[in-house]
Amino acid sequence: MAMLLLAFTTAAVGALGGLGGAIILVPVLVLSGMPAAHASPLGLLSVASGSLSAGPTQLAERTVHHRLGVTTETAASAGAVAGAFLSGAVGEVFLTRFLALVALAAAAASGLRRDVAGDLIERPADIDLGEERGSLAGTYPVPDGATPYSASRLPAGLAVMSAAGLVAGIAGASGGFIKTPATTEIMGVPIKVAASTTTFTVGITSAAALIVFALHGRIDLGAAAPVILGSLVGGRVGAGLQARVAPALVRAALAVVLVVVAGILFARS
Amino acid sequence: MSRPVLSRPVIDLRRSGPFRYARMTAMLGFLIRVAMVAALAGVVLPHPLGTAASAVAVTVVVAAPLLRVAWLAIRWYIRGDRRYAAVAASLLLVAGTGSVLALLTR
Numbered sequence: 303m304a305m306l307l308l309a310f311t312t313a314a315v316g317a318l319g320g321l322g323g324a325i326i327l328v329p330v331l332v333l334s335g336m337p338a339a340h341a342s343p344l345g346l347l348s349v350a351s352g353s354l355s356a357g358p359t360q361l362a363e364r365t366v367h368h369r370l371g372v373t374t375e376t377a378a379s380a381g382a383v384a385g386a387f388l389s390g391a392v393g394e395v396f397l398t399r400f401l402a403l404v405a406l407a408a409a410a411a412s413g414l415r416r417d418v419a420g421d422l423i424e425r426p427a428d429i430d431l432g433e434e435r436g437s438l439a440g441t442y443p444v445p446d447g448a449t450p451y452s453a454s455r456l457p458a459g460l461a462v463m464s465a466a467g468l469v470a471g472i473a474g475a476s477g478g479f480i481k482t483p484a485t486t487e488i489m490g491v492p493i494k495v496a497a498s499t500t501t502f503t504v505g506i507t508s509a510a511a512l513i514v515f516a517l518h519g520r521i522d523l524g525a526a527a528p529v530i531l532g533s534l535v536g537g538r539v540g541a542g543l544q545a546r547v548a549p550a551l552v553r554a555a556l557a558v559v560l561v562v563v564a565g566i567l568f569a570r571s
Numbered sequence: 572m573s574r575p576v577l578s579r580p581v582i583d584l585r586r587s588g589p590f591r592y593a594r595m596t597a598m599l600g601f602l603i604r605v606a607m608v609a610a611l612a613g614v615v616l617p618h619p620l621g622t623a624a625s626a627v628a629v630t631v632v633v634a635a636p637l638l639r640v641a642w643l644a645i646r647w648y649i650r651g652d653r654r655y656a657a658v659a660a661s662l663l664l665v666a667g668t669g670s671v672l673a674l675l676t677r
Contacts, residue, residue, distance in 0.1 A: 347632060350632045350635075354602065354635045357599040357639070372643060372659045375662055383668070386673075505639075506637070509637050510669055512632075512633045513673065514672075517673035517677050521629060523625040523629065524621075524625070527609075527610045527613025527614050527625035531611055531614055534603065534607050
């Protein structure tokens with residue numbers, strides 16, 4: 303029951319802050335005494351559950367650029383598989399310190415993140431949204447019409463995505479706090495499209511690493527069920543609360559919590 | 572080309588009518604329900620039933636994104652977008668290679 307509550311709370315708060323629950327869940331599990339090598343797969347289960355849960359809504363919104371996601375994910379998944387193998391080969395102290403560094407990076411990303419949501423207005427009926435067939439381009443709506451965009455600097459984007467995948471495989475966090483800024487700032491994709499596409503891709507990254515963890519017997523099935531259930535429900539609750547709570551406030555609080563958690567992890571390691 | 576900037580207010584993108592990827596949405600909705608029921612069973616049922624249900628939940632959560640990629644690969648291939656169908660197949664190959672390496676090293 304404690305694991306269920308923890309997964310639910312971290313997923314809800316993570317969704318509210320736009321970082322996902324794993325970046326809080328894994329450090330809290332490590333601080334509660336669980337080895338980092340066992341906590342990482344549970345974090346990735348939380349990420350995969352959140353990605354699955356968000357899928358139908360994002361498909362209906364047509365904000366996911368599947369071709370961009372699949373293209374960048376080839377690098378990220380390779381990084382995640384490598385990270386999963388690496389996490390089984392390095393010591394607990396390294397994993398804990400790496401997790402602390404990831405928490406610090408996520409805190410910085412949370413503090414610097416821009417707002418995606420705003421007041422909703424009715425969608426113009428004559429705009430065909432979504433991705434273009436056969437390219438990394440698409441159309442995104444703005445209040446006075448539609449804006450075409452095209453992902454650029456693909457090699458640089460792929461390099462960052464492979465690093466994000468490596469982080470996910472080692473630390474059990476989604477790596478989304480690296481992927482979304484990289485997609486907007488390096489590849490020039492609108493932030494809403496980048497965020498939705500990242501939510502789609504972190505599920506694949508997690509799956510690629512989780513297969514390695516499963517075949518190496520590193521997934522605790524007793525803890526997996528409450529983590530999945532808590533993440534599926536908590537992610538939805540958190541997303542639903544976004545309209546009622548100021549996201550900037552939550553992100554600031556989340557950043558502070560992550561800095562404190564990182565400090566404790568460093569101290570304990 | 573100037574980078575598009577999202578400004579307030581934003582357009583309500585939610586749709587109630589038919590839209591692209593409607594079948595995939597239905598598939599994901601089904602998988603979410605299966606994962607939720609299996610995970611709930613994993614929480615409340617005793618061993619070994621609970622463990623088996625938990626394994627089902629893990630399998631669904633891991634398989635779902637890969638099924639989605641396989642779906643995209645087939646869809647793009649059928650529609651003549653061979654280049655991205657090949658990219659999607661490459662992504663599945665990466666996951667498959669990881670699985671084989673994990674099998675060999677466990």
